[in-house]
Amino acid sequence: MLLEEVPVAVDSFNHDGGVLFFCSHAHEDHLKGLNKKWRKGPLFASAITRQLLLLKWPSLEITALELGRTYQIPLMDGLEIEVYLIDANHVPGSVMFLFSGYFGSVLYTGDFRLHEKHQDIASLAPVRDLVGPFLQVNFGSFSKTGDKGLSRIYLDNTFCDPRFQQPSREDVAAAISKRFRRKWPCIIFVESYRLGKETLLLHLAQKLRSRVLVSEERKKTMRACGFESDQVQIQSCDPLQASEDLLQTEALRGCIWAISRQNLRKGMWQASDSGCAFHGIRATGWAEQARKEESMPSCEDLDENLVAVSDDGVFHYLYSDHCSFLELVQFLQFLPKAPVTFISPVGSSEGTYSFDGADGIQKLMASASVPSIRYSERPTRCFEKTSLPRAKRKAEGPHEEDGYEQKKSAGA
DNA sequence: GCGATCAGCT
């Protein structure tokens, strides 16, 4: 997104209007426009994110920024911008950016999960001191109170609806290790993306006194994230390449095996064909849908954090790398009041499991006293099947991306 | 031909 206050682009790299570029973390959907030949401007990221990007594109030029200190970076025409990185507690390397300068102070959260340390953001110098005078000149609504603080918050609104009440990742990890202690030893397949859930894998391995098995690529990723330790052995091993013999050995010994979503079922079938003891774990923020779709476990087998067990034996847990709705409210309450821009487009309430974006916006404004929320609307899904080739559809013209803003006064 | 991008899917 290109910030409106200053020509800075975060997590999107196609903007010719961008002067400085920042990457909040190395998930694929935050790297749009990046490629090995990308050279639109200076690129900044945390040291870990930089390492992860270099694994993908070794020739990229990226400046690593440390967390917890202020950097002055030249912008244009003698102007500079200050930036301060904050741990976003989302995936390894993920950060929030606090930008400040002639435009005031702007917080870009990126994807994040609330952490105690986020309370300190309000006492950081750019929020506490720097912005006041600028706000009095440039921002009418703030000059009345003379508030110091933030001129805007770009917020991770992934789960901005009261129905999202995911427990802490620590609680869920503890519940998982407790449950699987009784099933030990076995192969535990843990579905995971290319980046994320490392803490869960290591927690399980530690609690079960076992090892983590990952793909070769993921082992490099974990090394770049600094996850090598003497405590837990991380072994590279592809479950789909494993021989029957190896699967049986691993099952008898017990192991935590990271596996991609599209390979989870295949891996489980192979283990099953080899006569192994195994289980699958799906730990996602969207587990609520599983509760509706899958049969629930028998009552005596229930624990609070197990969401559902599907027919084929996959255990679904509600494990989220994004804030719950309550955490979003708490986060905003830690900060000075400021207008909010949602980072992700908002959808409507159509569809069985999608939540009502408008409702979430109203609830957030009411609960956290947000003066206004700006957001773009997710294009409504076109259910009409079109058999036209892409070139022809393209010729019919692009549709506008509409922007919206809801003000507090307009609400209930 | 190949890498980048997009549509479609889960």
Next chain:
DNA sequence: CACAGCTGATCGC
């Protein structure tokens, strides 16, 4: 649906 990808088709250098 889609947390964040993957696959296969197509674009374009």
